[in-house]
Amino acid sequence: MKISSFVYSLRQGMKNILRNRFYSLASVATMIVCIFMFGVFSAIVINVNHVVREVEQGVAVVVYFDEGISDQQITAIGDFIRGREEVADATYVSPEEAWAQFAPVYFGDEDPELAKELMEGFAEDNPLINSANYQIHLKDVSKQDQLVKAISGLEGVRRVDSNDSVADVLTHFNSLLGYLSVGVVILLFAVAVFLISNTVAVGIAVRKEEIGIMKLIGATDLFIRAPFIFEGVILGLVGSGIPLLILALIYGKLDDLLRTKFGMLSGVVTLVSSGEIFRYLVPISLLIGVGIGFLGSMITIRKHLKV
Amino acid sequence: MIHMDNVSKAYSTGNPAVNDINLHIEKGEFVFIIGPSGAGKTTLFKLLLKELEPTSGTITVAGQELNSMKRRQIPKFRRNIGVVFQDFRLLKDRNLYENIAFAQRVVETSSRKIRRDVPQALSSVGLAERYKALPNELSGGEQQRIAIARALVNDPQLIMADEPTGNLDAQNAWEIMKLLEEINEKGTTVLVVTHNREIVDAMKKRVITLEDGKIISDEKEGGYSHED
Numbered sequence: 001m002k003i004s005s006f007v008y009s010l011r012q013g014m015k016n017i018l019r020n021r022f023y024s025l026a027s028v029a030t031m032i033v034c035i036f037m038f039g040v041f042s043a044i045v046i047n048v049n050h051v052v053r054e055v056e057q058g059v060a061v062v063v064y065f066d067e068g069i070s071d072q073q074i075t076a077i078g079d080f081i082r083g084r085e086e087v088a089d090a091t092y093v094s095p096e097e098a099w100a101q102f103a104p105v106y107f108g109d110e111d112p113e114l115a116k117e118l119m120e121g122f123a124e125d126n127p128l129i130n131s132a133n134y135q136i137h138l139k140d141v142s143k144q145d146q147l148v149k150a151i152s153g154l155e156g157v158r159r160v161d162s163n164d165s166v167a168d169v170l171t172h173f174n175s176l177l178g179y180l181s182v183g184v185v186i187l188l189f190a191v192a193v194f195l196i197s198n199t200v201a202v203g204i205a206v207r208k209e210e211i212g213i214m215k216l217i218g219a220t221d222l223f224i225r226a227p228f229i230f231e232g233v234i235l236g237l238v239g240s241g242i243p244l245l246i247l248a249l250i251y252g253k254l255d256d257l258l259r260t261k262f263g264m265l266s267g268v269v270t271l272v273s274s275g276e277i278f279r280y281l282v283p284i285s286l287l288i289g290v291g292i293g294f295l296g297s298m299i300t301i302r303k304h305l306k307v
Numbered sequence: 308m309i310h311m312d313n314v315s316k317a318y319s320t321g322n323p324a325v326n327d328i329n330l331h332i333e334k335g336e337f338v339f340i341i342g343p344s345g346a347g348k349t350t351l352f353k354l355l356l357k358e359l360e361p362t363s364g365t366i367t368v369a370g371q372e373l374n375s376m377k378r379r380q381i382p383k384f385r386r387n388i389g390v391v392f393q394d395f396r397l398l399k400d401r402n403l404y405e406n407i408a409f410a411q412r413v414v415e416t417s418s419r420k421i422r423r424d425v426p427q428a429l430s431s432v433g434l435a436e437r438y439k440a441l442p443n444e445l446s447g448g449e450q451q452r453i454a455i456a457r458a459l460v461n462d463p464q465l466i467m468a469d470e471p472t473g474n475l476d477a478q479n480a481w482e483i484m485k486l487l488e489e490i491n492e493k494g495t496t497v498l499v500v501t502h503n504r505e506i507v508d509a510m511k512k513r514v515i516t517l518e519d520g521k522i523i524s525d526e527k528e529g530g531y532s533h534e535d
Binding site: 002005209212213214216217218220 | 356390396398410412415
């Protein structure tokens with residue numbers, strides 16, 4: 001297709017859209033809802049995944065030993081833990097290190113001098129003498145249960161602590177949300193395809209005579225179809241561009257709000273940066289928009305435009 | 308230019324619309340096809356444009372064998388033929404210039420050539436000054452002139468007109484026929500399907516008469532008169 005024909009078809013496609021304003025508007029509105037929902041679900045899923053990853057990066061499992069356990073036994077337990085495939089790494093924390101980690105929390109850090117003095121009082125009498133442990137990072141939080149079971153059965157292990165609930169709940173929530181969003185979005189996309197295909201069908205009906213003349217004059221199939229394909233694709237692009245802009249605005253505002261007004265939450269709840277979210281969301285949404293537009297118009301063209 | 312050998316076209320019901328026709332029209336001829344309604348004129352017209360496939364027989368138009376022609380080759384083939392209809396079939400929402408340019412645009416002519424050819428086509432039918440007018444601002448005769456200009460603008464080897472004077476008064480009908488005759492004199496083959504008795508009788512051109520799907524007469528300087 002020549003550039004001039006491309007431009008001509010593009011213009012005709014836009015004319016079709018303006019001519020069938022009502023249908024075009026309905027299609028675009030549905031697309032906006034689709035892509036908006038898709039965007040919201042994606043943003044939630046990405047953010048929850050981000051939290052899960054952060055939880056995973058935190059210590060998931062802490063293993064304490066029986067009193068009087070020998071160094072060899074501790075090493076053997078360590079080797080066993082490190083040998084398991086779900087384990088990312090396991091660090092040994094001696095009683096001294098445990099106390100050094102815990103004491104500042106215990107004495108508070110408002111008066112460092114006093115804290116230091118108090119700590120020195122315990123220098124010869126470590127209250128956490130039995131608190132030597134392994135701190136384990138997992139590769140995948142969902143495998144935490146099986147690890148805990150395996151370690152609990154070992155000889156010399158007194159207790160295994162794990163913060164299973166948070167990661168578990170999040171993982172489950174995320175997969176549930178994933179399924180739900182896939183379902184809703186597929187349904188909406190089907191509606192969007194249907195509406196766009198109807199819009200294009202109206203366009204074809206309006207231009208029936210013109211199409212007949214084109215065929216007799218010797219227009220190629222592509223030339224006859226191109227304006228209707230453009231029509232669908234433009235509807236798809238507009239219908240995905242607008243919700244992306246809205247999403248970007250809302251997301252930015254929400255991020256700002258969490259950082260400023262709810263500063264105390266910033267340690268707990270942080271949003272994935274909008275740059276990171278929209279780096280994926282923009283191309284995927286635009287692609288989906290164009291795809292839906294193209295699919296919608298092709299369905300109609302195949303049905304109503306036998307050239 | 309047109310060769311039909313033993314061509315028949317049967318629809319699923321009834322007698323064949325075209326029945327074993329042999330027809331040969333040479334380059335540069337002016338030919339009328341006449342006959343009563345249901346004689347098979349429209350079917351013949353559509354067969355020549357490859358809008359319909361013959362049930363049997365072979366058709367060659369402008370040197371191209373239609374039977375073996377692939378679907379994607381049809382558009383290029385049709386560019387050899389300018390088609391004119393009884394109801395003009397102009398695009399009502401576009402002015403005269405755009406109507407003619409449309410014919411060039413759909414065959415992907417360059418914009419420069421369009422700018423050069425359209426004014427020429429408009430003046431060849433005597434409507435150069437009215438290029439901005441919309442079709443419904445024109446008389447029937449003028450609209451048909453524009454339709455002819457549109458058919459001519461891509462330099463076809465053959466002009467096929469289906470009842471081109473059907474919607475026109477006698478004066479306008481004559482003018483359209485004169486225009487087609489002028490086009491023919493410049494070398495374009497012209498095929499006119501018509502009911503217009505006076506014109507056919509007066510123009511003394513080759514006349515092929517169809518009846519019940521068969522050619523019942525083919526006269527060099529014929530007319531309707533023998534039917535009476």
